Amino acid sequence: MAVWKVVVLIDLALALGIGGGYLWWGRQVARLDRELAEARTAATGPRDFHGEGVVRAVLPELGVVVITHDQIAGYMPAMTMGFRATSPKVYDAVETGDAVRFTLSGVPPNLAITAIEKLGRR
DSSP: OOHHHHHHHHHHHHHHHHHHHHHHHHHHHHHHHHHHHHHHHHHTOSEEEEEEEEEEEEETTTTEEEEEEOOBTTTBOSEEEEEEESSTHHHHHOOTTEEEEEEEEEETTEEEEEEEEEEEEO
16 A cells, blocks of 8 residues: 555544544533533522513412413523412412412422412403
């Protein structure tokens, strides 16, 4: 085999190895960044978050109140989702269609509604 062919094959092997390593490293960095963010959130301990939204469903048999909410600062963007409630009084305090202000307490992502206040109807 000619020397130039050996050099080309070695260069190709090195390029593939470096390229593959770079791709693997990029995936690891993304995973480590995500784990670091989760660890920082969990390390802060229990927190309170406040939000406003509209009640879409009250499901006491599942222990959930479904709310379409605005952005909850420091926690999540606007979306519709179900939240657990710490007290059965929460289910009695609101009905579907009520505009509400609520407080979530706990260590993210394990939060529950601890207080809810009816603002009116939407």
